[in-house]
Amino acid sequence: xxxxxxxxxxxxxxxxxxxxxxxxxxxxxxxxxxxxxxxxxxxxxxxxxxxxxxxxxxxxxxxxxxxxxxxxxxxxxxxxxxxxxxxxxxxxxxxxxxxxxxxxxxxxxxxxxxxxxxxxxxxxxxxxxxxxxxxxxxxxxxxxxxxxxxxxxxxxxxxxxxxxxxxxxxxxxxxxxxxxxxxxxxxxxxxxxxxxxxxxxxxxxxxxxxxx
Numbered sequence: 001x002x003x004x005x006x007x008x009x010x011x012x013x014x015x016x017x018x019x020x021x022x023x024x025x026x027x028x029x030x031x032x033x034x035x036x037x038x039x040x041x042x043x044x045x046x047x048x049x050x051x052x053x054x055x056x057x058x059x060x061x062x063x064x065x066x067x068x069x070x071x072x073x074x075x076x077x078x079x080x081x082x083x084x085x086x087x088x089x090x091x092x093x094x095x096x097x098x099x100x101x102x103x104x105x106x107x108x109x110x111x112x113x114x115x116x117x118x119x120x121x122x123x124x125x126x127x128x129x130x131x132x133x134x135x136x137x138x139x140x141x142x143x144x145x146x147x148x149x150x151x152x153x154x155x156x157x158x159x160x161x162x163x164x165x166x167x168x169x170x171x172x173x174x175x176x177x178x179x180x181x182x183x184x185x186x187x188x189x190x191x192x193x194x195x196x197x198x199x200x201x202x203x204x205x206x207x208x209x210x211x212x
Contacts, residue, residue: 004041005105007128011046013101017130028096032077032126033057037089037105044090044103051103055086056111060093066127075102075126081119084111091126102128 009017016027035042035051042052058077066072075093088109093102104126112118 005107007102007104007126008044008046008048009129010048010100010103012049012099014046016095016099016101027101029060029063029075029093029101030096031057031059031094031098032075032124033092033094034077034079034086034088034124035090035092036087039087040089041105041108042090044105048103049100051090051092054092055088056083061123071129073128073130075128077124077126079111079122079124081121082113084113084119084122085116086111088124091124093126093128102126 013027019025020027033051033054034056035054037051038053056079058079061076061078063076064074066074088106088111090105091103092100095101106124106126109122111122112120
């Protein structure tokens with residue numbers, strides 16, 4: 001049985017990918033358009049160039065490679081809370097010149113707004129496939145990219161204070177200058193013999209004292 005929901009590389013997209021492969025260039029994916037299918041799931045083919053009924057269009061938020069399949073890329077679109085009051089049943093992914101590279105059908109979902117009684121950020125993650133990672137790049141305007149909740153949490157976790165990281169790694173605490181006390185450095189990291197040999201080198205001594 002054929003899939004109800006799918007993503008297709010359009011004829012225009014196939015031509016763009018072939019050109020990119022032949023000329024060592026890339027297809028610059030830039031925007032995603034969403035449509036409501038005029039009330040029903042549409043039937044798109046590789047020859048399709050337009051959505052049945054476009055309801056929203058915005059720049060791509062991010063493109064990431066699927067960790068399980070190197071040929072799959074996840075194109076992410078974030079629709080903010082103030083945008084909505086429409087159904088989403090179809091989508092189109094365009095390049096920087098507005099050419100339809102991918103087109104597809106997605107499970108019906110209503111995007112509400114606050115006036116409807118509820119609202120939320122909606123994140124659409126659309127899977128596209130390519131045989132060559134170099135054929136896809138992202139054209140993006142940093143001023144309109146939205147950080148998702150998960151992204152913010154991951155970013156914050158990467159900036160745990162150094163003192164906490166040192167303690168978590170079992171290498172002691174740091175002083176007020178952010179340096180670890182020499183007595184706390186395990187012998188497995190540096191021994192007296194290695195340290196003495198290091199200081200015997202004139203260039204090493206100059207470097208050490210210049211950076212204290």
